[in-house]
Amino acid sequence: MLIHSISQLTSYVRERLEQDFVLSDIWVSGEISNLAQPGSGHSYFTLRDDRNSMRCVMFRSAGSPEGLTNGASVVTHGRMSMYEVRGEVQLLVDIVQPRGTGELQLRLEHLKLKLDKEGLFELSRKRSLPMFPRKIGVVTSPTGAVWQDIQNVISRRYPIADLKIAPALVQGSDAVPTIVEALESLAATDVEVIIVARGGGSLEDLWPFNEEQVARAVYASPVAVISAIGHETDVTVVDMVADLRAPTPSAAAEVAVPDMNDILNNLFSKSQYMSSMMSSLTGTYRNMIENSSDRMLISQPDINTVRRNIDDSLETALTHINHDIQIKKQQIKATSGRLVSLNPQEILRRGYAIIQKQGDESALGPMTSIDIGDSLDITVANKNLGADVTYVNQLENPDNRTS
Numbered sequence: 107m108l109i110h111s112i113s114q115l116t117s118y119v120r121e122r123l124e125q126d127f128v129l130s131d132i133w134v135s136g137e138i139s140n141l142a143q144p145g146s147g148h149s150y151f152t153l154r155d156d157r158n159s160m161r162c163v164m165f166r167s168a169g170s171p172e173g174l175t176n177g178a179s180v181v182t183h184g185r186m187s188m189y190e191v192r193g194e195v196q197l198l199v200d201i202v203q204p205r206g207t208g209e210l211q212l213r214l215e216h217l218k219l220k221l222d223k224e225g226l227f228e229l230s231r232k233r234s235l236p237m238f239p240r241k242i243g244v245v246t247s248p249t250g251a252v253w254q255d256i257q258n259v260i261s262r263r264y265p266i267a268d269l270k271i272a273p274a275l276v277q278g279s280d281a282v283p284t285i286v287e288a289l290e291s292l293a294a295t296d297v298e299v300i301i302v303a304r305g306g307g308s309l310e311d312l313w314p315f316n317e318e319q320v321a322r323a324v325y326a327s328p329v330a331v332i333s334a335i336g337h338e339t340d341v342t343v344v345d346m347v348a349d350l351r352a353p354t355p356s357a358a359a360e361v362a363v364p365d366m367n368d369i370l371n372n373l374f375s376k377s378q379y380m381s382s383m384m385s386s387l388t389g390t391y392r393n394m395i396e397n398s399s400d401r402m403l404i405s406q407p408d409i410n411t412v413r414r415n416i417d418d419s420l421e422t423a424l425t426h427i428n429h430d431i432q433i434k435k436q437q438i439k440a441t442s443g444r445l446v447s448l449n450p451q452e453i454l455r456r457g458y459a460i461i462q463k464q465g466d467e468s469a470l471g472p473m474t475s476i477d478i479g480d481s482l483d484i485t486v487a488n489k490n491l492g493a494d495v496t497y498v499n500q501l502e503n504p505d506n507r508t509s
Contacts, residue, residue, distance in 0.1 A: 112193065120188035123195070129186035133212065134197060135205055136160075138178045149174060153182065153197065161189075161196040168200040168219075179205040183216055210309055214316050217343060221318070226325050232349045233330040235362065236298045241268045242362055243297035243329075245288040248273045252303050252334075252355040259356050264363035270297055276304035281314035289323040289331075299362055300327060302344060303334040303355035315342040324348055334358035460485040464492075 110118075123129055136153035143149050147166030151174070152159050162182065164174070173180055183201035188194065201215050221227060242260065246252045248271055260267055272288035275281035285302075292300050302324065304315070314320060315335045321343045324331050330349040335342045338353035345351040352358035454460070461470045464481040468474075476498055484491040 113190065116188055116190040116193050119195075120190055123186045123188055126186070131183075131185060132197075133181060133183050134160075135179075135181045138174065138180060139176055141174065141176045143170070151176075153180075161194055162199050163196055164199040164202065171202045173204045174202055181205050181212065183212070183219075210313065210316075214343070217316065217318055217321075218346070221321060221343065221347070226321065227346050235330050235332070235350065237364065239267060239298040239363060241270060241295075241297045243292035243295065243300040244269060244271045245274050245285060245292065245300065245302045246271065246304060246355070247276050250276070250305065252305055255356045256301065256303065256359045259359035260363055263360065263365045263367075265366065267363055270295065275314075277307065277311050277314065282317045282319055285314060285320050286323045289320075289327060293326075293328050297329060299330050299332065301332045301334065301355070301358045301362060302348065303358055304336065305355070306337040306340060312336050312340055312342055315344040317343075320344055321347045332358045332362055454485070454487040457487075 134153060136155050136159075139152045139154055139159075141149065141151040147170075149164040149170060151162050151164075153162050154160075162184075164170075181203045182197065182199045184197050184199040187196060187198050189196055200219055201212075203212060203215060225231070244253065244256055246256070253271060257269060260269055270292070272292045274284040274288040276285070289300065289302070302315075304312070312335055315333075324333070324344055324347045331347075332350045332352055333342070333345045333348035334352040334355040334357065335345055341351075350361065352361055462468065462483045462485075463470070463474075463476075464483055470476065470482075476495055478495050478498060480495045482493045482495065484493060
């Protein structure tokens with residue numbers, strides 16, 4: 107015998123409930139009671155009819171609808187599960203609508219919830235519109251006033267744009283495949299932005315633009331899509347998926363293109379600004395050049411004055427040079443006189459003689475030893491003489507010596 111724990115049993119029941127095809131996607135009607143909305147943002151309530159009741163939880167991520175009040179008769183959508191801690195079966199609610207809401211509205215809310223969970227409404231994925239589109243695709247009826255309105259606005263604001271219509275039915279049971287085909291055909295061309303548009307109408311009239319196939323075709327478009335479905339108060343699934351929603355078809359045409367007049371006025375303003383800046387800069391640089399020229403003229407010396415200053419400087423320099431030359435001449439003359447007086451020939455001419463021992467180049471001095479019989483060479487001013495020593499007389503006073 108296999109015995110299960112409470113945890114195993116509640117876990118098994120929860121898995122079976124959540125995997126059941128019917129119970130995982132179910133609509134339930136009833137009256138709300140025991141509503142509790144703590145600070146967590148989740149809503150806890152009981153849904154009851156005449157005989158039974160069921161615990162329900164609506165998590166904060168599903169929102170907080172206005173009709174969620176005690177005593178309200180509602181239709182809810184969700185999936186069955188089990189709160190394992192208490193072993194309680196409960197309905198996890200994601201949509202609450204007042205009872206009496208039509209089937210189309212319930213289907214719409216269900217589709218919105220589904221696509222939102224898949225990320226088709228994410229703002230981060232929405233693309234910006236081209237600033238200067240050259241080719242614009244339009245998905246609408248070619249016979250309606252919408253197409254004419256779009257053409258009028260584009261031709262008035264930006265006549266250089268090329269409009270390409272992809273005809274489609276915009277109402278009725280056959281509209282969905284034609285809208286999808288039109289979007290796919292434009293995606294295969296070189297259009298840079300697509301407008302999906304139709305005039306106002308009832309929920310039933312606008313229903314093709316609430317179909318999942320159309321929403322996914324808009325999402326798959328390789329270029330940005332502008333939606334303009336019905337009037338400003340009409341919001342379809344296509345509006346929520348599109349990169350930009352316009353309140354009317356005419357408004358869609360206006361946001362799709364810039365105004366040529368605004369562009370020209372802007373260019374004219376910029377041109378004037380550039381001309382003004384060029385004139386201002388030209389004047390500024392002209393003044394700078396003129397001021398620089400004036401300063402150069404003011405600071406330029408007189409040529410004649412410069413010449414006189416140069417001549418005076420040269421004359422002064424020559425005077426100093428001549429004076430220095432005379433001084434140097436006198437110094438050279440004095441030095442030459444001293445050198446001449448020291449010349450041995452000059453000394454000999456004054457009566458002196460140079461006496462040397464034969465074989466000795468040194469002149470005799472006071473300390474030179476001389477003996478009788480020594481041969482001497484005697485040099486006078488203009489002669490060389492030879493002599494032999496016959497006597498040597500030592501003088502007491504060397505200053506009065508004779509030979």
